[in-house]
Amino acid sequence: MAKLVSLAEGVADLVRDGDVVALEGFTHLIPFAAGHEIIRQGRQDLTLVRMTPDVIYDQLIGMGCARRLVFSWGGNPGVGSLHRFRDAVQNSWPVPLELEEHSHAGMANRYVAGASGLPFAVLRGYTGTDLPRHTTNIKTITCPFTGEVLTAVPALRPDVTVVHAQRADRAGNVQMWGITGVQKEAVLAAHRSLVTVEEIVDELEPVPGQVVLPSWAVTAVAAVPAGSHPSYAQGYSVRDNDFYVRWDAISRDRDTFREWMEQHVLKAEVQA
Amino acid sequence: MAKLVSLAEGVADLVRDGDVVALEGFTHLIPFAAGHEIIRQGRQDLTLVRMTPDVIYDQLIGMGCARRLVFSWGGNPGVGSLHRFRDAVQNSWPVPLELEEHSHAGMANRYVAGASGLPFAVLRGYTGTDLPRHTTNIKTITCPFTGEVLTAVPALRPDVTVVHAQRADRAGNVQMWGITGVQKEAVLAAHRSLVTVEEIVDELEPVPGQVVLPSWAVTAVAAVPAGSHPSYAQGYSVRDNDFYVRWDAISRDRDTFREWMEQHVLKAEVQA
């Protein structure tokens, strides 16, 4: 059964230096508050996993939390590049960042394999691209029935997955809806999971398009209203697009970035 | 885009002698009316595919429509055996019936592979059982990353899949909810699909737990109210359990069975 915890407790208990950490949320329900808490608690040496590393990973990378990034698309959606990510890759600032790069289809299937208790997944992907030259985690596999050659990728099994959802009940059952991306797979693939939610309610009213994670499949739940800002939580908030645009200027310069993080993350009140 | 058709047209156009035909529905939304129309139209030599062949397949088999059955559990749920199925296997009456037998996990993954455009699926299954001795469609496969040996099953690609759903709109978009089993995968795995629905509505109001099949992924839709009787359609009808119990006596004897089919299926009004 999931424990109800504070964000600070949840991160302290479940996210450890050197962990393989997945923060998922496909433009919707991105767990920004949890990422900020990981930064405040000074986690280091993390292998960050995420299909679409965007502003929250730019912040984690720029603050030196990450040693390695496993991803399929790294950008500021609708705006442009991630300057901290580029600075880390191109200039090793503040620390070098190893990359393991995939396609969305490959990453999604790696989570599916992890959630399914399988060591690998099979897909039609990567063929003819230069991606397989740069990782040993893309191989071919032959169909034992047709002889056709397809692509195999290994399961992703994060030490901990962190996602944000709309609601949980007091028993720790989690409910999310709208675009739910790969969050169910990412949680089920992980050894531990932390779910931040907009609110904790007595009863989870069924909602069309809902994904429910039973309490016994989740490690901990923390109530963090607006925990996905500047991303959004359908039914609770809208995307703060202006912030994504402003991030381009904030993140271009190392000092401006550090200063912004000081003001808005490091000195921020730790959420109860 | 799906065509709106009558049940008779749909079966005449989409179900052909010798086809591989899947009628799915996991105790809920079983397409009985469509199965009866297949019997009325005298289809023969069919390879019938279904995870849980129950009364409707007992009827198709007893009427001599099937040459082969691909399945994972054949019984009268909550009641006992399928006497027509047993008579066909044990005494080749009315015609011999070849069996290809799997587990639920294997069948479900075979549909998933078919829906995914992959030639096979990988699972942890069948190991140590006698099932692999009786079909060439269960093989081992080795993980290219860990060397672990797992089980592979080939994709199911029915010529036609038939399912029953609660509703469709006039554009042919299909909506089902409650226990939706493996229907989405069975429809997407097939070359053609026929969906019978309780009603056709102007607007598909979103429903919690709904599965929506877009019109362009379905071949034809036919309005057949109560088309899943004696199974049920959540929100429309309840299971006619008494019929399942009575079927045991009806189907035990060949003559009683033929007579019942004459009265209730062959002479029945063809649904508009």
Next chain:
Amino acid sequence: MSREYTSDEMMTVAAARQLRDGSACFVGIGLPSTAANLARATHAPNLVLIYESGCLGAKPDRLPLSIGDGILADTADAVVSVPEVFNYWLQPGRIDVGFLGAAQLDRYGNINTTVIGGDYDDPKVRLPGAGGAPEIAASCGEVVVVVRQSLRTFIDRVDFVTSVGYGRGPGDRERLGLRGGGPRVVITDLGVLKPDPDTCELTLTRLHPGVTVEQARAATGWDLAVAGDLAAVDPPTEHELAVLRALEATKKVAAQ
């Protein structure tokens, strides 16, 4: 309320007692479903019932008529697709207990629900087949088998291995790479059997009230080993019987 009870009632009550509160149980239809719902209605209110129809955490207030009864979806924490229940929930080993029946069971707890007699292509009796059982038996943390004990069901070696217990003996599950623990206990209408820790052979460990070792031996198709500290199963309590009979009654009502 009379304390008289049938051997099936004793079997169901004894099976229900095997389920720990708060555990997740993969439930087959029939006796296992009755026993699991009895457990949830008595000592295990937080038992998580999982049905292969995709219902996770179902809380039916009556006995379901099938593993796809609408009441399971209506009361579940989540309803998922059939591929998902097997791939995301059963296969990774998330389910603590698999609750299975059997047409034949052998001394190593292997289960046959496929064919009896003759050979596979020309059997004496064609049974329903595997369903979810092979992977439930392989992947659940442990398996509880509920089956009536007789020379027809309790045989030295099953005609067809539909679901693996301990194979041909110690080490077989490991050799096969099966990740679940296998049959922890078998509940019958005569008593309780458990695998011997050294030989994996099913051994009589308890008898239901009024049943003798001789009866159990006479209903077993192999030379039945009997535990030294053979104990008696407590008879059903009034409460257990009352709840069980109330559940059975709801089934009759629902079926009308």
Next chain:
Amino acid sequence: MSREYTSDEMMTVAAARQLRDGSACFVGIGLPSTAANLARATHAPNLVLIYESGCLGAKPDRLPLSIGDGILADTADAVVSVPEVFNYWLQPGRIDVGFLGAAQLDRYGNINTTVIGGDYDDPKVRLPGAGGAPEIAASCGEVVVVVRQSLRTFIDRVDFVTSVGYGRGPGDRERLGLRGGGPRVVITDLGVLKPDPDTCELTLTRLHPGVTVEQARAATGWDLAVAGDLAAVDPPTEHELAVLRALEATKKVAAQ
């Protein structure tokens, strides 16, 4: 409404015209999304928009701010998981058209969105990477590429093959087992290019009004082949321009 228009507007209108009504289109964010929504708002009201966030049949009445904009889920026929959109919908070849952008494009229509200059481990410019593009380019019935034409983007051979066009020439897609048809057309701010049926090399087939062959050649990093029957693209109609500008306006509003 003025008939003056920018080269980007011409490019977007020309791209929108490539989408047939009733077809299913896998839409990337940015220019492809703008063009696809323009098509749906003009000549292709039944265009099925598919976004990799899992939205099938989205019908936004404004331009989405991201491929995961809430309006896509609110207006979709179905919202599915990200694994499902790739496995059940893209991979089997259910999508007619893949609509892609590019940072670099080469003479065989191969796309680079990964790294530019230096080598992979120490690039001059690190780009966002693959996203959904490799499998969109592999599995869609055909691919439409929208990209501004310049010596930086139109190069003889891409620094990194993120998504395969025609590889190194005729027969390569078949050899690789790619089941989709590959790039059918490339729309730029200067004109339209199509693969030569024999050589698969991108060939200039149309110019936007006022653009010369010399300009196109000067913006191409290889010896650009030009079709004999080089035609001019019709300028945007007043209606196309009005709808496009109205769409762009909704984006600014939504962003506030």
